[in-house]
Amino acid sequence: MGVKILFFAGLREALGTGAESLALPADVVTVGALREHLAARGEAWSALATMKNLRVAVNQQMVGLDAPVKAGDEVAFFPPVTGG
Amino acid sequence: MSVSVQEADFDAGAEIAALSAGREDVGAVASFVGLVRADKAADSAVGAGGEAAVAAMTLEHYPGMTETALEDIVKEARQRWEFFDVRVIHRVGRLLPGDRIVLVAVASAHRGEAFAACEFIMDYLKTRAPFWKKEETPEGGRWVDARESDDHAARRWNSGAD
Numbered sequence: 275m276g277v278k279i280l281f282f283a284g285l286r287e288a289l290g291t292g293a294e295s296l297a298l299p300a301d302v303v304t305v306g307a308l309r310e311h312l313a314a315r316g317e318a319w320s321a322l323a324t325m326k327n328l329r330v331a332v333n334q335q336m337v338g339l340d341a342p343v344k345a346g347d348e349v350a351f352f353p354p355v356t357g358g
Numbered sequence: 359m360s361v362s363v364q365e366a367d368f369d370a371g372a373e374i375a376a377l378s379a380g381r382e383d384v385g386a387v388a389s390f391v392g393l394v395r396a397d398k399a400a401d402s403a404v405g406a407g408g409e410a411a412v413a414a415m416t417l418e419h420y421p422g423m424t425e426t427a428l429e430d431i432v433k434e435a436r437q438r439w440e441f442f443d444v445r446v447i448h449r450v451g452r453l454l455p456g457d458r459i460v461l462v463a464v465a466s467a468h469r470g471e472a473f474a475a476c477e478f479i480m481d482y483l484k485t486r487a488p489f490w491k492k493e494e495t496p497e498g499g500r501w502v503d504a505r506e507s508d509d510h511a512a513r514r515w516n517s518g519a520d
Binding site for chain 2: 280282283284327331334335336350352353354355356357358
């Protein structure tokens with residue numbers, strides 16, 4: 275089982291996709307490593323590495339980039355929220 | 359406690375009345391209603407002046423997490439203040455200037471708890487609930503930038519000043 279990855283708002287538009295499933299490489303054990311793995315695809319994906327204030331949620335809870343990630347998790351990347 | 363994320367509009371008066379319906383222990387209901395503003399986004403990162411008026415706005419959210427985040431915020435408010443009931447409604451989808459976006463209403467015995475909890479819930483909603491606004495202007499669409507002042511407003515509840 276891999277991870278389900280979600281993207282929202284301006285990031286979703288920049289990447290041209292809102293969701294994907296990914297088999298986790300063995301060396302990707304944190305959210306930060308997953309971000310680098312995705313950013314390494316280049317072009318639009320490099321925004322993940324350069325974006326200021328990138329927010330991350332694992333299983334729908336906001337976490338820091340050092341949070342662990344494992345198979346079966348739902349990981350979401352998004353810009354700072356602007357509701358209300 | 360009741361939290362809703364919906365496309366439909368809401369009747370703020372009816373929601374506020376429902377918080378105290380049939381009970382005699384509620385002495386205060388404080389509420390906040392947020393609306394779509396049409397004026398140019400003077401608070402955007404681009405700066406004041408020269409920005410086109412907002413013709414419409416689309417609110418995106420993270421289904422599932424949104425509801426959980428709002429419920430967690432209400433739970434956190436409950437740990438700080440005593441109040442009876444809360445109603446939170448946040449709309450999603452396409453909204454026009456003047457449309458209601460959000461309602462927070464808190465019923466308590468006395469006004470202090472209701473005012474404080476209502477403001478706390480709004481401040482935390484602004485910085486923690488996964489909603490994103492995209493404005494439509496004559497010059498095209500633009501995602502609203504998060505405001506430093508919103509982070510500041512949420513942080514002050516941890517300063518010990520409350």
